[in-house]
Amino acid sequence: MTTSQIAFLKGHGTENDFVIVPDPDNAVDLPASVVAGLCDRRAGIGGDGLLHVVRSAAHPEARAMADEAEWFMDYRNADGSIAEMCGNGVRVFAHYLQRSGSVEGGDLAVATRGGVKKVHLAKDGDITVSMGRAQLPAAGVTVTVGDRSWDARNVNMGNPHAVAFVDDLAHAGDLLSEPAFGPAAVYPDGVNIEFVVDRGPRHVAMRVHERGSGETRSCGTGACAVAVAAARRDAADPALTGTPVTYTVDLPGGTLVITEHPHGEIEMTGPAVIVAEGEIDPAWLHTLNGWGPPPGSGGFTVARGAAPAPVSQAGSKRGVLGLRSNG
Numbered sequence: 634m635t636t637s638q639i640a641f642l643k644g645h646g647t648e649n650d651f652v653i654v655p656d657p658d659n660a661v662d663l664p665a666s667v668v669a670g671l672c673d674r675r676a677g678i679g680g681d682g683l684l685h686v687v688r689s690a691a692h693p694e695a696r697a698m699a700d701e702a703e704w705f706m707d708y709r710n711a712d713g714s715i716a717e718m719c720g721n722g723v724r725v726f727a728h729y730l731q732r733s734g735s736v737e738g739g740d741l742a743v744a745t746r747g748g749v750k751k752v753h754l755a756k757d758g759d760i761t762v763s764m765g766r767a768q769l770p771a772a773g774v775t776v777t778v779g780d781r782s783w784d785a786r787n788v789n790m791g792n793p794h795a796v797a798f799v800d801d802l803a804h805a806g807d808l809l810s811e812p813a814f815g816p817a818a819v820y821p822d823g824v825n826i827e828f829v830v831d832r833g834p835r836h837v838a839m840r841v842h843e844r845g846s847g848e849t850r851s852c853g854t855g856a857c858a859v860a861v862a863a864a865r866r867d868a869a870d871p872a873l874t875g876t877p878v879t880y881t882v883d884l885p886g887g888t889l890v891i892t893e894h895p896h897g898e899i900e901m902t903g904p905a906v907i908v909a910e911g912e913i914d915p916a917w918l919h920t921l922n923g924w925g926p927p928p929g930s931g932g933f934t935v936a937r938g939a940a941p942a943p944v945s946q947a948g949s950k951r952g953v954l955g956l957r958s959n960g
């Protein structure tokens with residue numbers, strides 16, 4: 634039997650943490666059950682999400698972007714679901730590429746499901762990402778926690794957000810479960826929900842409940858959505874004033890600086906850290922693929938209520954140890 638091992642790293646951006654799987658040729662199959670197992674904080678490596686590092690030319694969802702961006706961030710949430718974009722993730726992704734020697738410092742382009750993002754790796758270690766423009770669908774949204782409800786701003790940063798300005802971040806409750814929102818039809822694919830308070834002029838603090846991951850200590854797209862919503866509330870929309878507007882956004886895991894320009898482009902600046910690297914044990918990976926001990930036998934558990942979807946060996950294109958057979 635092949636004993637190929639799969640390398641991983643662990644990193645975070647303002648404590649939004651990720652399992653990183655470098656896989657230039659797109660040879661590692663990552664079904665939702667495996668992603669959920671790797672992101673499990675007790676039985677796995679642990680993370681709010683997973684960054685699958687693939688050459689754009691090797692991934693069917695990114696091939697069309699390969700001329701513009703050599704690398705594709707195949708981002709997954711902790712429950713294994715797919716999201717269009719991850720703002721903290723793209724900084725960690727770029728930092729990993731630089732650290733591994735795959736790219737030099739300075740400027741690079743990263744393909745994501747939300748389009749190509751331009752990233753600047755500064756000498757001081759901070760990373761700035763051009764996140765694109767926000768869309769502000771008109772549909773009104775309400776967010777509810779316990780007996781409190783708020784009108785929220787619907788902001789799309791490639792992925793969906795509902796931004797609620799509150800009097801006290803504690804009013805968001807424990808965020809162990811998803812806050813109620815409505816009407817449900819506004820977000821057919823689910824939503825990330827931000828709770829925001831003012832800290833000072835152009836300075837806010839937020840908590841977030843992320844689709845597919847639960848409460849996290851930071852969310853880059855969420856911080857951009859919050860800055861955009863705050864600028865409209867504060868009559869500082871740069872498209873109307875002709876002046877860029879910058880918000881400092883404090884999150885439980887750190888601070889992000891968000892600037893929106895008059896032409897609509899949004900820049901996010903923050904740190905990225907790699908904390909560890911190693912190899913995934915192939916025997917354990919087998920159990921995640923449903924080929925090992927069944928759930929409940931002590932073999933494995935999958936967190937966040939996401940039941941693993943066992944894939945039968947016969948029905949899978951997967952080769953041994955989660956590597957694609959490619960043939």
Ligand SMILES: N[C@@H](CCC[C@H](N)C(=O)O)C(=O)O
Binds near residue numbers: 718793845
């Ligand atoms: N934490 C991320 C957002 C990750 C995706 C999100 N959970 C979704 O499903 O849209 C960020 O930093 O932007």
